[in-house]
Amino acid sequence: MSQQIEENAYLNMDLLRFTTAGSVDDGKSTLIGRLLYDSKSIFQDQMEAIEKSSKSSGEEEVNLALLTDGLKAEREQKITIDVAYRYFATPKRKFIIADTPGHTQYTRNMVTGASTADLAIILVDASKGLLTQSRRHAFISSLLRIPHLVVAVNKMDLVDYDEKVFDEIVADFRNFAKKLNVTDISYIPISALKGDNVVEKGDRTDWYKGSTLLHHLETVKVDAAKNVVDFRLPVQYVIRPNQNFRGFAGQVSSGHVRPGDEVTILPSGLSTKVKEIVTRDGNLEAAFTGDSVTLTMEDEIDISRGDMIVRKNNVPTIRNNFEAYLCWMNEKSLEPGKQYLIQQTTQTAKVFIDDILYRINVDSLSREDTNKLDLNEIGRVKIQASKPIFFDPYQINQRTGSFIIIDPATNVTVGAGMIRAGSTTDGEKSRASIRQKSPNVVWEPWNIPREEREERNGHKAKLLWFTGISGSGKSTIAKALEKKLWDDGKKTVLLDGDQVRHGLNGDLGFSASDRRENIRRVGEVARLFYEHGNIVLCTFVSPFNEDREDLKTLFPEGEFQVIHVDCSSEKAQDRDPKGLYKKAKEGEIIGLTGYDADYEIPENPTLLIDTEKLSVDEAVEECMKILS
Structure with missing residues (x-):
């Protein structure tokens, strides 16, 4: 009985997937070996084998890296050239480690290993400081939306455990991280070789008051970034063992589903209800993110591999073109205009890279003009597909927002990407120009022209659009501005996000399509006012x-005035006027802009207000200059 209880407890433990990355010889394999050894996750015969191997190689200390460098050829060359997955567990949690190589030419392996990670350990050699490859891996971790980063400053033994060295590296990384979209970053000084602060606290770093690496891994919150709202099930296989059964198998990419739920099939757009959720172990009352299931439907509908099952009133973006960040993973450069294949969820389609908008310099995170992407380079591109792709932006749904690019001539994966948004490529109308109109309705001209109203009001009509992350101060400034205008006798209207969500847009959720619809409706109302x-x-x-x-x-033309209200994400989280960041950190909110969802800075705002530098009154005065 006690054995059964222990087995059940093990099966019910949560799982943390993490990746290790850094520059060459930063000690990634040694660190993993130390974790495995000090947490007693290896067998005695394994330990004896690496002791023997270390001795035969003339090494002074046991080479714990041999626990992870599993291929003989790799050990002889003293490099690791693949992604090695390791599994271990402690009484508190199960772990899957992706050990990725540090060489620049193997950055693509890091992308592979980090693609499913909940946490990334970026190793920095204390004796060398922050190098380009460490920056590259931190940036990739940010692009991949890994919610937690640990900067492990390794080889502290080589710098005599000097606190000043650690502090300088932390300061350098914090300065670099200001440009990353990562909010949870921890810094730990370690010596993988000697064991300091890996599993046990090190006496030689008594100035460090934080937790050990293993304690952090055991206690960091996981699953907070999963999308539990937007139901998406890409159909992988149609199961029809006989004439009486027709099921549609796949893995739930996000959200959940229950029998009786009304769903829509893409791309046909036909709707039906889920009849049963079938598994090998019996039918389920509900299926959640990550569950592999077979759905049966109440109606006979033609559904094939590559189709997607979604909720009727919550559908992803459907379009042939989009923009994405692309990591190029092939020795042969990306060729714009060449035909490739895209594999996204269970869909495959022919695609062309229409344009490379820019390449990202991983040292400065600046944008550089280019007409190609070479091996391991990352850029933002426009992609044109031969058929509609069903996707959510990667920052909202990693499963439906990611893809790989395949060379059809060799069947080799040459790129991996993260979809940012739909693209308005040449010849395509914007969403505003193709917005839906009710049938059989004729446009009615304005009863009293705006110009006459402006003359009576004594001032021109204006539209100021305040944009910024939650907590930046946009509502506070807008309210103070309206009060001043009101006191001056001006005719004003203030449209606030929370107010319209309680009324006009109360039927909308926070999927990518719902967010767009929220802004579209507000724009139409603002136009009326x-x-x-x-x-x-x-x-x-x-x-x-x-x-x-x-x-x-x-x-x-020129009447839509964009005011970018700016502050750092750290300052916004400190303010947290509505408690949204607290809920996001606790996993109650998914896709909060400024925390685990991207915010695109306006390219040419009419006015930029930095609320960390300007007071509310000063900001109002800047806005008044626009209205004068």
Whole structure:
């Protein structure tokens, strides 16, 4: 009985997937060996084998790296050239480690190993400081939306455990990390060779008051970044063992589903209800993210591999073109205009890379013009597919927002990407220009022209669109501005995100499509108030440039004024006026802009207000200059 209880406890333990990355010889394999050895996760015969191997190689200390360098050829060359997955467990948690090589030419392996990770350990050699490859891996971790980073400053024994050296490396990384979209970063001084602060606290770093690496791995919150809202099931296989059964097998990419739920099949758009959730062990009452199941439907609908099952009122973006960050993984450079294949969820389609918008310099994170991407380079590209792709932006749903690029001539994977947003490529109309109109409705001209209303009001109609992450201060500034305008006798309207979510847009959730619809509706309402001669103030996160660009088309040229209210994500989280960041950290909110979802800085805002430098009154005065 006690053995059964122990087995059940083991099976019910949560799982942390983490990756190790850094520059060459930073000690990744030694660190993993130390974790395995000091946590008693290896057998005695394994220990004896590496002791013998270390001795025969003339090494002074036991080479714990041999626990992970499993291939003889790799050991002889003293390099690791593949992704090695290791499994171990402690009484508190199970772990899967992806040990990735540090050489620049194997950055693609790091992308592979980190793609499913909950946490990334970026190793930095204390004797060398922060190098380009460490920056590259930290940036890739940020792109892959890994929610937790640990900067492990290794080889502290080589610098006599000097606290000043550790502090300098931490300062360098913090300065670099200001440009990354990662909020949870921990810094731990370690010696993988000697064991300090890996599993047990080190006496030689008595100045360090934080936790050991293993304690951090055991206690960090996992699963907080999973999308549990948007149900997506890409169909992998149609199961039809006989004429009486037709099921659609796949893994739930996100969200959950229950029998009786109304669903829509993409790309057909046909709707039905889920009849049963079938598994080898019997039918389920519900299926959740990560579950591999077979769904049966109440109606006979043609469904094939590559289709996607979603909720009727919560569908992903469906389009042939989109923009993405692309990591090029082939020795032969990316060729814009060449035909490739894309594999996204269970879909495969022909694609062309229409344009390379820019390449990212991983040292400075600046954008560089280029007409190609070489091995391990990362850029933002426009992709045109031969058929519609069903996707969510990667920052909202990693499973439906990721893809690989395949060379059809060799069947080799040459690139891996993360979808950012739909693309308005040449010849395509913006969403604003193709917005739906009710049938059989004729446009009714304005009863009293805006110009006449402006003359009576004594001021011009204006539209100020305040955008910024939650906690930046946009609502506070807009409210103070409206009060001043009101006191001056101006006709004003203030549209706030929370207010419209409680009424007009109360039926919308926070999927990518719902967020776009939220902004679209607000834009239409703002237009109505504007045409009635008001000074309209709108305060919305509106994180994507594409949405803001679409809104501009609703107003006369130059009349859509974008005010970017800016502050650091750390300052916004400190303020946290509505408690949203606290909920995001606890896993209650998924896809919060400024925490685990991207915010695209306006490219050419009318006004930039840094609320860490300007007071509310000073910000209001800057806004008044626009209105004068």
